[in-house]
Amino acid sequence: MAVRLTPGAAVDRVDGWDVDADGRPVLRVRVRARPVEGEANAALLKLLAKALGAPKSAVALDRGGQSRMKMILVRGLTIDDLRSRLTDL
Known part of the structure; x- marks a missing residue:
């Protein structure tokens, strides 16, 4: 699953599905953690x-x-499970 991460946000949240420049689906996510020593990546996975x-x-x-x-x-x-669970947020 493709994810566009925005670190240093005010709140941790999943913003929903979008499309990238090539028209592929990408999930937009924000986390409060800064991109230092993998902190933002760890927050994303959690x-x-x-x-x-x-x-x-x-x-x-x-x-x-x-x-x-x-x-x-x-x-x-499955990818369908992912999309349905993340669309309901």
């Missing part, structure tokens, strides 16, 4: 696990550790 109702161990960063655009792996859920 927030997504909670929002999806999945264990923290099922959510992992695949690519984009130093970028705003990230690829997240979620074990045990």
Whole structure:
């Protein structure tokens, strides 16, 4: 799942689905943590696990550790499950 992360926000929240410049779906997420020593990435994974109702161990960063655009792996859920759970927020 593609995620566009905004660190240093006022609140942690999932803003919902959007599309990138190539027309691919991307989830927009904000976290309060700053992008220092992986803090924002850790906050992102924790927030997504909670929002999806999945264990923290099922959510992992695949690519984009130093970028705003990230690829997240979620074990045990299909892409349709992800979209339906995150659309209801």
